[in-house]
Amino acid sequence: MLSLHHEARTPVHAVPAGLKLLVLFVVGTGSFFVRSIPVLGGALVAVAGCYALARIPWRMAVRQWLVVLPFVAVIFVVQGLLVDWGSAVLVAERIVVLVALAALVTLTTRTAAMVAAVERLLGPLRRLGVRPERVGLVVAMTIRFVPVLKEQADQVRAAQRARGVEYSARFLTPLLVKTLRLADGLGEALEARGVDEDDSRL
Amino acid sequence: MIELDGVSHWYGQRQVLADLTLSLGERRVGVVGSNGSGKSTFARLLNGLLVPGEGQVRVDGLDTRKQGKAVRRKVGFVFQDPDVQIVMPTVGEDLAFGLKHRGQDKAEIARRVDAALAQYGLAELREHPAHLLSGGQKQLLAIAAVLITEPTHVIFDEPTTLLDLGNRRRIARLIRDMDQQVVVVSHDLDLLADFDRVLVFDRGRVVADGKPDGCIATYQAMHPPL
Ligand SMILES: Nc1ncnc2c1ncn2[C@@H]1O[C@H](COP(=O)(O)OP(=O)(O)O)[C@@H](O)[C@H]1O
Ligand SMILES: [Mg+2]
Numbered sequence: 001m002l003s004l005h006h007e008a009r010t011p012v013h014a015v016p017a018g019l020k021l022l023v024l025f026v027v028g029t030g031s032f033f034v035r036s037i038p039v040l041g042g043a044l045v046a047v048a049g050c051y052a053l054a055r056i057p058w059r060m061a062v063r064q065w066l067v068v069l070p071f072v073a074v075i076f077v078v079q080g081l082l083v084d085w086g087s088a089v090l091v092a093e094r095i096v097v098l099v100a101l102a103a104l105v106t107l108t109t110r111t112a113a114m115v116a117a118v119e120r121l122l123g124p125l126r127r128l129g130v131r132p133e134r135v136g137l138v139v140a141m142t143i144r145f146v147p148v149l150k151e152q153a154d155q156v157r158a159a160q161r162a163r164g165v166e167y168s169a170r171f172l173t174p175l176l177v178k179t180l181r182l183a184d185g186l187g188e189a190l191e192a193r194g195v196d197e198d199d200s201r202l
Numbered sequence: 203m204i205e206l207d208g209v210s211h212w213y214g215q216r217q218v219l220a221d222l223t224l225s226l227g228e229r230r231v232g233v234v235g236s237n238g239s240g241k242s243t244f245a246r247l248l249n250g251l252l253v254p255g256e257g258q259v260r261v262d263g264l265d266t267r268k269q270g271k272a273v274r275r276k277v278g279f280v281f282q283d284p285d286v287q288i289v290m291p292t293v294g295e296d297l298a299f300g301l302k303h304r305g306q307d308k309a310e311i312a313r314r315v316d317a318a319l320a321q322y323g324l325a326e327l328r329e330h331p332a333h334l335l336s337g338g339q340k341q342l343l344a345i346a347a348v349l350i351t352e353p354t355h356v357i358f359d360e361p362t363t364l365l366d367l368g369n370r371r372r373i374a375r376l377i378r379d380m381d382q383q384v385v386v387v388s389h390d391l392d393l394l395a396d397f398d399r400v401l402v403f404d405r406g407r408v409v410a411d412g413k414p415d416g417c418i419a420t421y422q423a424m425h426p427p428l
Contacts, residue, residue: 005329005331007329110292110329111290111291111292111295112292112294112295115295140289140290140291140295141289141290143291144288144289144290144291144332144333147331147333148285148333151333182285182286185281185283185286186286186289188246188251188281188286189281189286189287189289190289191251191274192249192251192274192278192279192281192287193287193289193299193300193303193347193348193351194274194275194300194303194304194351195303196271
């Protein structure tokens, strides 16, 4: 998902980040116990209502959508052929509700607030050896680097097209090399910026 | 003061730096040399990102091998590509990042981030996603995020290579106005023209060392035009 933050003053934006993450978590787990097409359909309508309430421009909402649409379609067809079409509808609804809600949370929450909320919610797990600051860092860096990776993928594709290769799985090799190089540089940059392996705050 | 004492370095079997002994006390030191001559390796040795295969590197008396962490706190590093150096999603968060990892309290971090945003003309961009910045703005952010932690020395590895003329000049001005000791690796000879000292690297050795005029002329003579 390439969701960017969408700044606005709406009731949805004003909900604290921690609460949004909790709702996402509850709906996420809950949806797996619901086996009713109308109930999940209702959830879908409710989420759509929240988009409207958050005044997300429809173009932005659609863009989130185009990315996951192919996956939903594939899963829907596979499920339909292997099991039955009723459960295919259920599975598709579940994914759509979850992705839409997750995208809504990212669109309406500043990353700093989100990271802080993740760290706070994971706080009680510290005793089990979970290090919330580290999880927070991973969340933040993921948000930062998804667009960078997408840009690299686009570059590799463009370079191949320039040489007359239209679609080829071989595009994965140079992308992998680029990604590994990025990861390498990133490790170095973190170290240069004062983050160490044994950092007590991580 | 940065000192190298009999420093050599190898990647596997391949020697890339050969027996460097240098005392760098000047405020602005430039480094030039062809691709692969060992400049980046040299730069990484100066803040302990690399420790030398042989010999010793000291920054204000701290040995990079034994006190690497302390050295990295003193010595900031600016990479060629700001895209690897900016690790947080937004401008404001990235500025706060280094301070957070130095255990500064929230109020102090907020105060310094505000000051840096104003100082580097980034005030409008606090909540701006880093990946939507222009190349020049990204490099500016990368440098600001290093300077905000108040290092006493800053190493730059080709900071202007990816920039257009306007942004190159902007970064050059910023470097010129810095109080810290800076070591700048660059192919941008204009940037180094008024430096206090320039080192010319060739195949892992320093082949010229002195005032910019003479050294840059030596370097240019090594690569005569057609
Ligand atoms: N991590 C590495 N592993 C192996 N060889 C390397 C590595 N980094 C650099 N080299 C090699 O060492 C030599 C010096 O590299 P470098 O210090 O990056 O030079 P410069 O910055 O002057 O172009 C080059 O030949 C380069 O290919
Ligand atoms: Mg280099």
